[in-house]
Amino acid sequence: xxxxxxxxxxxxxxxxxxxxxxxxxxxxxxxxxxxxxxxxxxxxxxxxxxxxxxxxxxxxxxxxxxxxxxxxxxxxxxxxxxxxxxxxxxxxxxxxxxxxxxxxxxxxxxxxxxxxxxxxxxxxxxxxxxxxxxxxxxxxxxxxxxxxxxxxxxxxxxxxxxxxxxxxxxxxxxxxxxxxxxxxxxxxxxxxxxxxxxxxxxxxx
Amino acid sequence: xxxxxxxxxxxxxxxxxxxxxxxxxxxxxxxxxxxxxxxxxxxxxxxxxxxxxxxxxxxxxxxxxxxxxxxxxxxxxxxxxxxxxxxxxxxxxxxxxxxxxxxxxxxxxxxxxxxxxxxxxxxxxxxxxxxxxxxxxxxxxxxxxxxxxxxxxxxxxxxxxxxxxxxxxxxxxxxxxxxxxxxxxxxxxxxxxxxxxxxxxxxxxxxxxxxxxxxxxxxxxxxxxxxxxxxxxxxxxxxxxxxxxxxxxxxxxxxxxxxxxxxxxxxxxxxxxxxxxxxxxxxxxxxxxxxxxxxxxxxxxxxxxxxxxxxxxxxxxxxxxxxxxxxxxxxxxxxxxxxxxxxxxxxxxxxxxxxxxxxxxxxxxxxxxxxxxxxxxxxxxxx
Numbered sequence: 001x002x003x004x005x006x007x008x009x010x011x012x013x014x015x016x017x018x019x020x021x022x023x024x025x026x027x028x029x030x031x032x033x034x035x036x037x038x039x040x041x042x043x044x045x046x047x048x049x050x051x052x053x054x055x056x057x058x059x060x061x062x063x064x065x066x067x068x069x070x071x072x073x074x075x076x077x078x079x080x081x082x083x084x085x086x087x088x089x090x091x092x093x094x095x096x097x098x099x100x101x102x103x104x105x106x107x108x109x110x111x112x113x114x115x116x117x118x119x120x121x122x123x124x125x126x127x128x129x130x131x132x133x134x135x136x137x138x139x140x141x142x143x144x145x146x147x148x149x150x151x152x153x154x155x156x157x158x159x160x161x162x163x164x165x166x167x168x169x170x171x172x173x174x175x176x177x178x179x180x181x182x183x184x185x186x187x188x189x190x191x192x193x194x195x196x197x198x199x200x201x202x203x204x205x
Numbered sequence: 206x207x208x209x210x211x212x213x214x215x216x217x218x219x220x221x222x223x224x225x226x227x228x229x230x231x232x233x234x235x236x237x238x239x240x241x242x243x244x245x246x247x248x249x250x251x252x253x254x255x256x257x258x259x260x261x262x263x264x265x266x267x268x269x270x271x272x273x274x275x276x277x278x279x280x281x282x283x284x285x286x287x288x289x290x291x292x293x294x295x296x297x298x299x300x301x302x303x304x305x306x307x308x309x310x311x312x313x314x315x316x317x318x319x320x321x322x323x324x325x326x327x328x329x330x331x332x333x334x335x336x337x338x339x340x341x342x343x344x345x346x347x348x349x350x351x352x353x354x355x356x357x358x359x360x361x362x363x364x365x366x367x368x369x370x371x372x373x374x375x376x377x378x379x380x381x382x383x384x385x386x387x388x389x390x391x392x393x394x395x396x397x398x399x400x401x402x403x404x405x406x407x408x409x410x411x412x413x414x415x416x417x418x419x420x421x422x423x424x425x426x427x428x429x430x431x432x433x434x435x436x437x438x439x440x441x442x443x444x445x446x447x448x449x450x451x452x453x454x455x456x457x458x459x460x461x462x463x464x465x466x467x468x469x470x471x472x473x474x475x476x477x478x479x480x481x482x483x484x485x486x487x488x489x490x491x492x493x494x495x496x497x498x499x500x501x502x503x504x505x506x507x508x509x510x511x512x513x514x515x516x517x518x519x520x521x522x523x524x525x526x527x528x529x530x531x532x533x534x535x536x537x538x539x540x541x542x543x544x545x546x547x548x549x550x551x552x553x554x555x556x557x558x559x560x561x562x563x564x565x566x567x568x569x570x571x572x573x574x575x576x577x578x579x580x581x582x583x584x585x586x587x588x
Contacts, residue, residue, distance in 0.1 A: 030258060033254040033258050038253070046243050055252075059257050158216070158218075172210065176212075183217075
């Protein structure tokens with residue numbers, strides 16, 4: 001089975017506009033790993049947030065891909081990307097559910113990709129960066145799943161609404177509606193969180 | 206009509222570059238830092254790819270959980286079954302093998318009953334020993350019928366002369382000869398002699414209903430009962446002893462002893478006798494030990510007749526006497542009385558044979574064997 005070169009319309013610099021190798025000699029797993037590991041890892045880290053280990057997600061995604069590769073039939077541009085994205089999204093969602101469950105039962109969170117190595121002392125700037133990331137994801141986690149996904153893909157992954165529509169299988173208009181709502185909800189929750197944090201800060205003082 | 210799309214909004218992460226004081230600007234700054242933090246380097250991506258390639262086929266967590274749950278359920282179920290079996294073994298004493306309360310036997314008998322119901326016409330309740338009672342009159346060449354059809358020892362049955370008949374002098378009784386009838390070719394449909402009408406078996410197999418017959422004859426039907434029904438139908442309805450034997454062979458090949466071991470043995474014996482292979486039928490009948498489903502009076506008297514034919518009168522007399530001692534049907538008793546007289550003549554016990562013959566004429570003055578008995582009595586020396 002041969003795979004046509006993946007030519008996906010997109011903005012320069014976006015993750016989907018990267019030129020893909022054209023006509024690989026064989027559609028093998030090694031080629032798939034080398035070509036898409038960075039993309040899948042990026043999706044995993046951004047969709048999962050600081051509590052998800054991106055490398056674990058990458059491995060899970062490629063295990064699934066390896067198992068199902070034989071039945072995969074690319075029939076259009078961007079199809080394999082869509083396929084990998086949906087697998088990544090499912091695995092990240094499962095990992096987040098697991099994290100929520102761990103929090104619910106009082107178990108400590110795993111250190112995710114954004115958590116870094118906590119073995120040594122954390123410099124002040126790094127600590128501030130982590131707190132900032134955690135705050136953004138606290139707000140994102142309050143959004144409905146579709147809005148959260150669209151906002152992350154738009155803001156963090158730099159995809160256009162057209163590219164998001166391709167990835168998620170939704171219409172462009174729908175994606176834009178989700179995006180507008182997500183942004184509004186994000187601002188509202190962010191303000192609430194900031195206000196609460198500020199109040200707490202005042203209380204501490 | 207085209208729907209008016211919302212314009213694509215400006216990215217917050219790009220507004221941060223402007224460095225404005227708004228909340229969007231602050232959020233944009235955070236997003237930009239997250240974006241930078243989550244952008245894997247080429248080395249990291251290569252490491253991920255390498256690790257992914259090296260990763261073994263680890264099942265997903267959900268699969269592992271389900272696997273554990275299924276294994277636990279199987280083990281739990283097996284434990285429950287084992288405990289249940291142990292409990293039954295302890296609480297309920299296992300019945301002695303062969304006893305009526307033996308569950309396996311009860312199950313076998315139940316299945317036998319179901320098979321008989323299968324073979325019987327709808328609405329007619331087949332009696333339990335149906336498969337047993339039928340073989341006797343249809344298959345066995347009784348001494349009486351044989352004697353009437355072919356009086357082989359005519360000289361022995363001739364009126365007694367001055368000197369005692371040779372048969373009497375030597376232990377060559379008049380009633381032995383009819384038992385040694387040459388094998389007969391299988392008849393298309395075994396018919397009872399007119400004189401033996403009273404020996405009509407309790408279970409007279411009738412043609413099965415069309416649906417039932419077709420179902421029973423289905424060659425792919427894996428049911429042992431269906432094979433039995435097929436054997437009986439060929440034997441009784443079609444007179445096809447060879448076809449019945451084929452069906453019985455198939456049943457034995459598929460099920461071994463199976464649930465109808467006794468019934469199959471009786472059917473096989475019947476078919477063999479019908480084919481004139483009484484010598485092969487005798488060991489089968491001798492192997493039947495079940496007094497309830499197997500050794501009915503009719504089967505016992507048939508076995509005794511075959512034993513007498515095989516010149517094993519010592520064994521045959523026991524069966525004849527047992528039949529006469531127990532309240533056997535009249536026709537069966539008639540055969541037993543006649544057979545015992547024959548054996549007693551073989552055993553050079555003319556007095557006891559005379560008693561049986563006279564008793565026969567008392568009980569059955571118009572019986573099947575009455576002419577032969579009278580002739581024999583005339584040839585016997587006086588008491």
